[in-house]
Amino acid sequence: MQTMVETRNLRKTYNRPDGSTIEAVKGVNLEIRQGEIFSLLGPNGAGKTTTISMISGLVEPTEGDATIGGHSITAEPMAAKRLMGFVPQEIALYPELSARQNLAFFGRMYGLGGKALNRRVDELLEFVDLADRQNDRIDTFSGGMKRRINLVAGLLNSPPLIYMDEPTVGIDPQSRRRILDTVKLLRDEQDMTVLYTTHLMEEAQELSDRVAIIDHGEIIAMGTQDELTQQVGEEDRLEFTIGEQEIAETLFERIQQKTPGVTRVLYNPTEQLSDDSSESVPALMTVFAKRGRTALPQILQELDSAGVEIQSVTVREPDLEAVFLALTGRALRD
Amino acid sequence: MRKILAVAFKELYVTFRDRNLILLMFATPLVLSTIIGMAFGSGGDSGLPDFADITVAVVNLDEGVDLQETLNLPDQFPNLGAGPTDPAALLPPLPDGAALNFGDQLAAILLSQPVESPGTTATQGFDLSELECSLLDQSESAGTTVAAPLGSLDELLDATAMDTADQARAAVDNGEFAAAVIIPPGFSSHVMPPFAFDAGFIPRVQAAGVEGTVEVYASGGLPISASIVHSVVVGIVNQFVRVGVALGATLETSVEALVEGIVQGEFDLNAVDLSTLSTDLQDLDAAALGPLGCLITPGANNISTAQKPLAAIQEAPPFSRIIVPAGASQAVFFALFTGVFGIQSIYQERRNWTLQRMIVSPTPRFFLLIGKLLGNLVIVFLQILILLAALTLIASLVIGQPTLVWGTNIAAILVVTLALSLCVTGLGVFVVGLAKSPEQVNLFGPMINISLAVLGGAFGFALPDQAARFSLIYWGVDAFTQLANAQTDFALNLLVLFGQGILLFLLGAWLFKRRLDL
Numbered sequence: 001m002q003t004m005v006e007t008r009n010l011r012k013t014y015n016r017p018d019g020s021t022i023e024a025v026k027g028v029n030l031e032i033r034q035g036e037i038f039s040l041l042g043p044n045g046a047g048k049t050t051t052i053s054m055i056s057g058l059v060e061p062t063e064g065d066a067t068i069g070g071h072s073i074t075a076e077p078m079a080a081k082r083l084m085g086f087v088p089q090e091i092a093l094y095p096e097l098s099a100r101q102n103l104a105f106f107g108r109m110y111g112l113g114g115k116a117l118n119r120r121v122d123e124l125l126e127f128v129d130l131a132d133r134q135n136d137r138i139d140t141f142s143g144g145m146k147r148r149i150n151l152v153a154g155l156l157n158s159p160p161l162i163y164m165d166e167p168t169v170g171i172d173p174q175s176r177r178r179i180l181d182t183v184k185l186l187r188d189e190q191d192m193t194v195l196y197t198t199h200l201m202e203e204a205q206e207l208s209d210r211v212a213i214i215d216h217g218e219i220i221a222m223g224t225q226d227e228l229t230q231q232v233g234e235e236d237r238l239e240f241t242i243g244e245q246e247i248a249e250t251l252f253e254r255i256q257q258k259t260p261g262v263t264r265v266l267y268n269p270t271e272q273l274s275d276d277s278s279e280s281v282p283a284l285m286t287v288f289a290k291r292g293r294t295a296l297p298q299i300l301q302e303l304d305s306a307g308v309e310i311q312s313v314t315v316r317e318p319d320l321e322a323v324f325l326a327l328t329g330r331a332l333r334d
Numbered sequence: 335m336r337k338i339l340a341v342a343f344k345e346l347y348v349t350f351r352d353r354n355l356i357l358l359m360f361a362t363p364l365v366l367s368t369i370i371g372m373a374f375g376s377g378g379d380s381g382l383p384d385f386a387d388i389t390v391a392v393v394n395l396d397e398g399v400d401l402q403e404t405l406n407l408p409d410q411f412p413n414l415g416a417g418p419t420d421p422a423a424l425l426p427p428l429p430d431g432a433a434l435n436f437g438d439q440l441a442a443i444l445l446s447q448p449v450e451s452p453g454t455t456a457t458q459g460f461d462l463s464e465l466e467c468s469l470l471d472q473s474e475s476a477g478t479t480v481a482a483p484l485g486s487l488d489e490l491l492d493a494t495a496m497d498t499a500d501q502a503r504a505a506v507d508n509g510e511f512a513a514a515v516i517i518p519p520g521f522s523s524h525v526m527p528p529f530a531f532d533a534g535f536i537p538r539v540q541a542a543g544v545e546g547t548v549e550v551y552a553s554g555g556l557p558i559s560a561s562i563v564h565s566v567v568v569g570i571v572n573q574f575v576r577v578g579v580a581l582g583a584t585l586e587t588s589v590e591a592l593v594e595g596i597v598q599g600e601f602d603l604n605a606v607d608l609s610t611l612s613t614d615l616q617d618l619d620a621a622a623l624g625p626l627g628c629l630i631t632p633g634a635n636n637i638s639t640a641q642k643p644l645a646a647i648q649e650a651p652p653f654s655r656i657i658v659p660a661g662a663s664q665a666v667f668f669a670l671f672t673g674v675f676g677i678q679s680i681y682q683e684r685r686n687w688t689l690q691r692m693i694v695s696p697t698p699r700f701f702l703l704i705g706k707l708l709g710n711l712v713i714v715f716l717q718i719l720i721l722l723a724a725l726t727l728i729a730s731l732v733i734g735q736p737t738l739v740w741g742t743n744i745a746a747i748l749v750v751t752l753a754l755s756l757c758v759t760g761l762g763v764f765v766v767g768l769a770k771s772p773e774q775v776n777l778f779g780p781m782i783n784i785s786l787a788v789l790g791g792a793f794g795f796a797l798p799d800q801a802a803r804f805s806l807i808y809w810g811v812d813a814f815t816q817l818a819n820a821q822t823d824f825a826l827n828l829l830v831l832f833g834q835g836i837l838l839f840l841l842g843a844w845l846f847k848r849r850l851d852l
Contacts, residue, residue, distance in 0.1 A: 053690075056694045057693070057694060058690050058693055058694055077696075078696045078698070079696075081694060081695060081696040082696045084694070086690075086691060086694040088687045088690060088691065089687075090686060090687040091686075091687075092686060092687035092688050092690065092691040093686075093688065094344070094348060094686075094688060096348055096351050096352065097344075097347070097348070101347075105340060105344050106691060106692075106695070108336065108337060108340040109337060109340065109691075109692050109695035109697050110695050110696065111336075111337075111696065113336065153691065157695075
C-alpha cells in the first residue's frame with residue numbers, strides 16, 4: 001500500500017516567557033498508508049494537535065519534516081496542502097455567514113470558483129443533510145449541525161487525505177455517531193486517508209485501521225489494535241471505583257500476592273477536575289488478572305475486609321486503554 | 335489575486351453585517367459631529383461663534399505714502415514747467431505730517447491702541463473717524479487725532495506687535511498665535527496709489543500692485559480663530575480701500591478739471607492762487623466722501639492669506655465652518671478604531687481557527703494578510719466617505735439649502751480619503767503587530783487613537799502645530815479643510831499620509847509576521 005504521510009523525526013520546541021523551553025513533540029516518526037484511518041490516541045496535552053499542525057503546515061517544525069504524497073510540507077508546502085483537507089477541533093466557521101457562504105469562502109481558498117464551486121458546495125450540503133439549511137447563519141445551527149459543516153469544509157477540494165483533530169468534541173451522542181459513520185464512509189467509499197486524533201479510546205478502537213499512542217510528545221506504541229493489545233498480553237482489567245478514602249499500600253500488595261492470576265495493581269487516587277472546581281474524579285483501582293472474572297470474588301472480599309467502600313466494578317477485555325495504562329501507568333483520562 | 339479578493343470581500347461582508355459595529359462606525363461620529371456643529375456653529379445662523387482673546391501677532395512694515403509724491407504734479411506734467419509758472423509754485427510741497435500711513439492705523443486698531451496719524455487731522459487731509467461705515471468709534475472728540483477702536487476688538491483679540499514677518503510666522507507655527515497679520519511696506523501706496531497721466535494727459539490713479547497686500551498667516555490648528563482674525567482684517571482694510579478710492583477719485587477729478595481749465599485757457603494761471611488750490615486739495619474732508627466710500631465694493635485683493643485657506647470659510651455659514659474640521663476629525667478618529675480592531679480580528683480568527691483553516695489551504699500567508707488589509711482599507715475608505723456624505727446631508731438640512739461642505743473637487747476628496755484610509759490601516763497593522771496579544775491591542779489601540787485625537791484636535795481643542803503634526807488626524811483634517819475652501823495645496827498632506835501609511839504598514843507587517851507564528 002502506498003504511503004500517504006510520512007514524518008521523520010518531527011520535533012517542536014516552544015519558548016516559554018521565562019526563557020526556558022518546552023518540547024511539545026519529541027521526534028515523531030509516522031508512516032500512514034493510503035486509504036487507512038490512522039488514529040493518534042493520547043490524553044489531552046500529549047502532543048496530538050501539535051503533531052497534526054506540523055504535518056498540515058500550520059506550525060513549522062523545529063526539526064524534522066513530513067511528506068504528503070511525496071511532497072515535503074516545509075519545502076513544497078503548496079503542493080502538499082493541495083492533497084489535504086483539515087477538520088480542526090474547533091468550529092472553524094464564520095458564525096455570521098450562512099453554511100453556504102462559509103463553504104463557498106473556504107472553497108475559494110482552495111482555488112475553486114464558479115460552477116465547480118457551487119456544485120461542490122451542493123454535494124457537500126447534501127452529504128451532511130443540511131441542504132435545506134444552507135442559507136441560514138451558522139450561529140443559528142445546533143452544535144451537531146455546526147460539526148457537520150465543519151467536517152465537510154475540510155472536504156471542499158476532494159482531498160485524498162484529511163486530518164481530523166478530535167472532531168467529536170462537545171457534541172451529543174447522536175451527532176457523534178453521525179460523524180464517526182461519515183469518517184468510515186470517507187475511507188470505504190472514497191478511499192480517503194484519514195488521520196484522526198482523539199483522546200477517546202472507544203473512537204480510536206471503532207474507527208482505526210492503525211493507531212499510534214502518543215504521550216508527552218512521544219509515540220509510545222504504534223500498530224493495529226491486535227498488535228497493540230498483544231503488548232499487554234491476555235490480561236483482563238478490573239476497574240474498581242472507590243469513594244474518597246485513604247487506602248494502604250499493603251492492601252494492594254495483599255491482593256496481588258493472595259489472588260490467583262493477578263499480575264499488577266494500579267491505583268489512581270481521587271483528584272479535583274481543576275483548581276477552582278468542586279467536582280472530582282473518584283479514585284480508581286485497576287487490577288490486571290489473567291482470568292478477571294474468576295479473581296473478582298476474592299478481590300472484593302479483600303476490599304470488604306479492609307473496609308473499602310466500592311462504588312462500581314467493571315471487567316474489561318484487553319483494549320487500547322489497557323495498552324496505554326500498561327505503557328504509562330496512567331489512565332487515558334489523566 | 336482571487337484569493338486576496340475573496341478574503342477582502344469576506345472582511346467587508348462580515349463587517350457590514352455587524353449592527354453594533356455599524357453603530358460605532360457611523361452613528362456615533364455623525365451624532366457627535368452634528369452636536370458639535372450645532373453647539374458651536376449656531377445652526378444656519380450667520381453669526382460668528384463666541385470667541386475671545388484670540389492671539390494675533392501684528393507686524394507693521396508699512397512705509398506709508400507721501401501725499402506730495404502721490405500728487406506728484408511737477409513730475410507727471412513737466413510741460414507746466416515750460417510755462418510762466420514754476421511747478422514748485424503751482425503745487426508747493428505739503429507741510430510736515432502730510433504723510434499717510436494706513437499700516438500704522440491698521441496695527442493700532444488690531445492692537446487696540448489709539449490711532450495716531452500725522453496726516454489725518456480735520457484741517458489737513460482727512461480723518462478716518464469721519465468716514466461712514468467705519469469700524470472706528472464715532473463718538474470721539476472732534477479735532478483730536480486719536481480714534482479709539484470699537485470696544486469689541488479689545489475683547490476679541492489679544493494682539494502683540496512684532497518686528498519681523500519671519501518672527502511672526504514662526505510664532506504662529508509654534509502655536510503661540512492663532513494668526514499673524516503682516517502689513518507689507520507698500521500697503522499705504524497700495525491703498526492710495528500715485529497718479530499717472532495717460533497719453534491724453536488725463537490723470538489716472540495707477541493700479542495697485544500685489545506687493546501691497548496684507549498677509550494673514552493662519553494656524554492650521556486654530557482655523558476658526560484664524561478665520562476670525564482674517565475677517566477682522568478684511569473689514570478694516572476695506573475701510574482704508576474706500577478712503578483711498580474716494581480720495582483718489584476726488585483728486586483725480588479735481589486735478590483733471592484744473593489741467594483741463596488750463597489747457598482750454600479758462601484759467602489765467604497768473605490770476606490763480608495755486609497755493610490756495612493746493613491747500614484746498616489737501617483739505618479734502620473725507621466726511622463728505624463717506625457715502626461714496628460705502629458704495630464701493632471692498633477690495634478683497636488687499637488681503638492675502640498664507641498657509642491656511644480662509645476665504646471660503648468666511649463665505650460659508652458657521653455650521654459648515656464647524657462641521658468641516660469637527661466632522662472630519664470625528665470621521666478619522668472613529669476610522670482609527672475600525673483600522674485597529676479590523677486588523678485585530680485576525681486574532682479572533684486565530685481563536686476561532688478560521689485563520690488556521692485558511693493557512694492549511696494552499697494559500698500563501700502573505701495573501702491572507704494582504705486580503706485582510708485590503709478589506710480593512712476598503713472598509714475604512716467607505717466609512718470615511720459615507721461619513722463625509724452623511725455630514726454633507728446633515729449640513730444641508732441644518733443650513734436649509736444644498737451645501738457641499740467638503741468642496742466640489744470630488745476626485746481630490748477621494749484621493750485624500752484614500753490616503754487617510756491607507757494611513758489608518760497602516761497604523762492598525764502597526765498597533766496590532768506591536769502588541770503581543772489581543773488584550774494588549776485592546777489596551778494600546780484606544781490609547782494610541784485617543785492620543786492621536788488629542789494631538790490632532792479631534793476633541794475640540796488644538797495643540798501647537800508642531801505637536802499636532804504628529805497626528806494623522808491633523809493632516810487629514812487639514813486636507814479636508816483645504817478642500818472645503820476650494821484650495822488644492824494639500825500635496826504635503828497626501829505625501830505625509832501616504833508615506834506614513836506605507837511605512838507603518840511595512841513595519842507592522844514585519845512585526846505581525848512574528849506574531850503570526852501559530
